[in-house]
Amino acid sequence: MQQHLQQFGWKNEALPHGVAETRIARVTKEFKNQYVIEGVHGTQLARVPGKFHYTSTSRLDYPAVGDWVVLSERQENEQDIQLVEAVLPRSSAFVRQAAGEETAGQIVAANVTKVFIVIPLFAEVNVRKLERFLFTAWDSGASPEIILSKADLSEDAAGQKAAVASVAMGVPIHIWSAVTYEGFTDLQARIASDDTIVFVGTSGAGKSTLMNALVGQELLKTSAVRSDDHRGRHTTTHRELVVLPTGGIVIDTPGVRELQLWYEEDRQPMSETSFSDIKQWMQACFFNDCQHETESGCAIKEALATGDLSQERWDNFLKLQREYAYAKRKQDKRLQLEEKKRWKRLSKYSKRSGKR
CATH class of the missing domain: 1.10.40.50 (Probable gtpase engc; domain 3)
Structure with missing residues (x-):
């Protein structure tokens, strides 16, 4: 049982006092009113109980993909229902201002060790947008790395990498091509067995394609590249946590059109x-x-x-x-x-x- 938890990144020292491991699970998918979780009993569906809506102060208190949660079980209509009683303290969280005019934070992924920022090279790199991604990544508590994707469509990948390096402040930069598989071995080497890595970037940057390559099969749906601008037709509609066959965990996310900053107390300048x-x-x-x-x-x-x-x-x-x-x-x-x-x-x- 413990081995299944460890496969999803569980570390024994994180176990709260008085809580059995059989009640611990990790959120792998998040939908509107329910969550897909992985625990000692395998894959299950869970939701938050009614009291959660009364005790929470904001959406940030709710479970997110990557969270570790404490479960209880309730029987409804002769079925066992898994309820999320508590979210364990997060070691990190990539948070953005949610889309819309309301002031609300949105957790893209929790308890991640690295943030892979995927930037396509079919056009000039927007370094100002990259600076925004880097700031949010550092602010999450995880370590950012930059992946320059679709290198086969670039006429000057080395020059674009140099432009990125000028604002990266020493952050590792990788070049990757889904056509030639350039840089794939180096990327695999950057994923340790105890890593949880979230992929972020704009729509059509190639996040899901890279994740499928890492998984070794087309686990995440992708679409054909448009001929006019070389962007993949965006198909990721929800966040999903996947365990790699070689060890390590990756989280795919929908593309971000606009990354607005979110304020958190006690953050570094x-x-x-x-x-x-x-x-x-x-x-x-x-x-x-x-x-x-x-x-x-x-x-x-x-x-x-x-x-x-x-x-x-x-x-x-x-x-x-x-x-x-x-x-x-x-x-x-x-x-x-x-x-x-x-x-x-x-x-x-x-x-x-x-x-x-």
Whole structure:
């Protein structure tokens, strides 16, 4: 039984006190009202109980693909139903602002060790969008790596790799082709037996194709490449966790059109990792409170003047800072409202429970 859990990434030290391993499972798929889980009893369906809706403060409290959960069993209509009683603490989480105008976080994948950012090479690489992906990946608590896919469609893969390296800040970069299988062996070597890796990127980047190659069969549905822009017709509609035959776990995700930042407390400043070069220049400024505008001795202004720091990268850094500050303000207001709603729900739930 324990071996099946370990196959899905379970580590014994994560077992909560007083909880038997028979009650532990990992979420492998997430749908609207239910989850596919893998535990000691194999593949099962589960859902959250009614009280979960009362005790949670936001969607982030709900299970996500990659989560480890504690289960209980209930019988309904002569059938055994698996209920998610609790989500175990996450070691990492790739979180984005959910699509739409509502301030809400969406967990793309939980408890991942690496984030593989897949960028296709059939067109010029959008390094500004890549910087956004890198920031979110570092913020997740996992380590990012960059995969330059569809290398067979590039006229200058080496040049594109150099452009990516200029903003990657030492993040490993891999070139991959589904046609020639260039780089496949190197990618396999980057996946350790205890890794859980989430694949992220835009629609048609080739995430599912690469995952199928790693699995060794067409487990995830893909479609033909369009002849006009070389993009695959996007077919991934949900997140899915898959165990590789060679060891390790991968998570496929739908393509992302727009990756909006999500604010979380206790995170490192964005300059710590994805903009570490800018952080170093900021620390080199003569004044500690330098605004990098008209002050003398400004290392940022000097780096811009010499070309060591591109204006585009600096502008994008400022843009992300503004977006992050705006997300924080919205999040603070949302937390206050959600806390009020939560106490109202708990009060109603307590009254209903007391009448039973």
